Amino acid sequence: MELKQIDEFLWEIPRTGGMRVPGRIYASKRIIDDIRDDPCLEQVANVAHLPGIAGYSLAMPDIHWGYGFPIGGVAATDAEEGVISPGGVGYDINCGVRLLRSNLTYSAIAKRAEALADALFAAIPAGVGSEGAIPALDTTEMRRLARDGADWALRQGYATRADLDHTEENGRLAMADPDAISAxxxxxxxxxLGTLGSGNHFLELGRVDQIFLPAEAERLGLGLDTVTVIIHSGSRGLGHQTCDDYLRTIGKAMERYAIKLPDRQLACAPILSPEGQAYLGAMAAAANFAWCNRQMMTHLTRRAFMETLGISERALGMTLVYDVCHNIAKFEDHIVAGRRRRLCVHRKGATRAFAAGHPALPDAVRAIGQPVLIPGDMGRYSYVLIGAAGAMRETFGSTCHGAGRVMSRARAKKEARGRDLIAELRAAGVTIRYQGRATLAEEMPAAYKDVADVVAVMEGAGVSRRVARLKPFAVIKG
Amino acid sequence: MPRNAATREFEHTGDVGIEVVAATREELFAEAIAALGRIMYDADRVEDRERRKLTVFAATDADLMHDALARALNVFLIDAFVWRDANVIAASGGIEAELIGELFDRSRHQLHEELKAVTYHRLAVERTPAGWRAVVIFDA
Structure with a gap:
């Protein structure tokens, strides 16, 4: 695959064959050297074949091999003449991350870290087939939830108005169509609902251990040693089944629209077609489920902290800093080649990162830019970023979403053989609770890039800026 | 009857890929369905107590493989039925699969990997000089 270096942090795949636009990858020399022979670069080029794609097929520095789109991929298609691709959103629709901050400091509660890990592990079902955080919902209630998103959780007493104000889209995509979700x-x-799942999903207790932008950190309620909680999960089986349902129907419809693509997983339909509109309604409904899911876990987390530490809600002061989606398609306005265009921005393992002043941002953060939450691996650190002006100019308001895998799951399991990962994590100051030993091995820190390298690329490119670094002290895994 | 088929897991950065080879088309589908179960749980501990039937139709063998595995996945995820093996016979325009197993019992059955979907990425079913071959990547 031919790669042309544009500047220190940007590489281009020139337009060839059926590519409608060039591909562009944000990466350092070291990251690009690691992926030069990886199928993910071919996937960036494949995405460039989508009808109506604007500007470039983009990839963030946490890029790795996905299916159809690479993980870390961004593609913006024209809202009227372009296509919507379920594969560009992914199976876990509205997989995302939320960050909670508290009035607690780590030094004050360090001795209770094990007890908190136990309480959270008991309160929040995790692992293969996890279920039962709350009684199963009947179909009528599921449809209401799919329609109303986090508003449903607010009505049920599982959320505060402030939670919704600090959630992307206020936790509800209004175009949701509960009828578009299959039985x-x-x-x-x-x-x-209220379950973490398995794989790379987790709940992490951490403390702020570095601050890069003091005024912005203060605005977000993050002081040195502040206790934080990161929740990473998505729409669970509902989202996966929805993606699968529409890959099938849209895949069949492609012939009717004379669309030919190099990978079936990129299946797409015109946004304004009946199939495209049905998928968008279903995607939004699944996204609403995901927001409710993370909100339910927020509720369970607050309760576990209060019960374990014997403190009031006011003393805990656990508020939502922000909730971001990193598998989603959104309709947004962006300037392309000097012209304002309405675009459908697919982010597959990428995070929205609007700069300060963007009207879509809530009042509380509009002056500083959108908070962006970038989990690292469970042994090192995670980052809080804010969107910067470069994101609006170059990446359709997008940045990275995590560290990005460097090892396959199979290789990670092999590498973990004979090692005591729990002791290694303990030595790094992290206590862990997990359901499956295989998941623990697959998710070991060495399986991921150093997230510091990833966020440094985005900062160097002017796309997002580092606000604070969070160091984990307890992790709940599926 | 012993099956003349084998499954190999291959490396995929974030997910799980399998390559299945078999002497016949029916054995290929049966082995793929059985492999799906083995990846998700310890199939050796599953007893032969009940049968579930799946009838799947599709325009191509690749679609048939996708849809058969997706249907089987939901038998586990929705009905909580686990299988130790599968039999497959060809039907006009499709296949009939019989899953041999029982209802999932957390006290006896050990879960391994959570597979969430059957992808179309690099999905292939083809005839080879030695028989049949399929490639499937699961979202994990």
Whole structure:
């Protein structure tokens, strides 16, 4: 694959064959050297074949091999003449991250870290087939939830108004169509509300250990040693089944629209077609489920902290800093080649990163830019960023979403053989609770890039800026 | 009857890929369905107490493989049925699969990997000089 270096942090795949635009990858020399022979670069080029794609097929520095789109991929298609691709959103629709901050300091509660880990592990179902955080919902209630998103959680007493104000889209995409979700998808999701799931999903207790932008950190309620909680999860089985349902129907419809693509997983339909509109309604409904899921876990987390530490809600002061999606398609306005255009921005393992002053941002953060939450691996650190002006100019308001894998799951399991990962994490100051030993091995720190390298690329490119670094002290894994 | 088929897991950065080879088309589908179960749980501990039937139709063998595995996945995820093996016979325009197993019992069955979907990425079913071959990547 031919790669042309544009500047220190940007590389281009020139337009060839059926590519409608060039591909562009944000990466350091070291990151690009690591992926030069990886299928993910071919996937960036494949995405460039999508009808109506604007500007470039983009990839962030946490890029790795996905299916269809690379993980870390961003593609913006024209809202009227372009396509929507379920594969560009991914199976885990509205997989995302939320960050909670508290009035607690780590030094004050360090001795209770084990007890907190136990309480959270008991309160929040995790692991393969996890379910039962709350009683299973009937179909009528599931449909209301899919329609109303986090508003449903607010009505049920599981959220505060401030939680919704600090959630992307206020936790609800209004175009949700509960009728567009299949019976199988509802069946897979009805017992899974408030559950973490398995794989790379986690709940992490941490403390702020570095501050890069003091005024912005203060605005977000993050002081040195502040205790934080990161929740990483998505739409669980409901989202996966929804993606699968629409890959099938849209895949069949492509012939009718004379669309040919190099990978079936990129299946797409015109945004304004019946199939495209049905998928968007279903995607939004699944996204609403995901917001409710993370909100339910927020509720369970607050309760576990209060019960374990014997403190009031006011003393805990656990508020939502922000909740971001990193698998989603959104309709947004961006300037392309000097012209304002309405675009459908697909982010597959990428995070929205609007700069200060953007009207879509809530009042509380509009002056500083959108908070962006970038989890690292469970042994090192995670970052809080804010969107910067470069994101609006170059990346359709997008940045990275995590560290990005460097090892396959199979290789990670091999590397973990004979090692005591729990002791290694303990030595790094992290206590862990997990359901599956295989998941623990697959998710070991060495399986991921150093997230510091990833966020440094985005900062160097002027796309997002580092606000604070969070060091984990307890991790709950599936 | 012993099956003349084998499955190999291959490396995929974030997910799980399998390559299945078999002497016949029916054995290929049966082995792929059985492999799906083995990846998700310890299939050796599953007893032969109940049968579940799946009838799947599709325009191509690749679609048939996708849809058969997706249907089987939901038998586990929605109905909580686990299988130790599968039999497959060809039907006009599709296949009939019989899953041999029982309802999942957390006290006896050990879960391994959570597979969430069957992808179309690099999905292939083809005839080879030695028989049949399929490639499937699961979202994990």
């Amino acid at each position: 199988e998808a509802y069946a897979r999701g009805r017992r899974q």
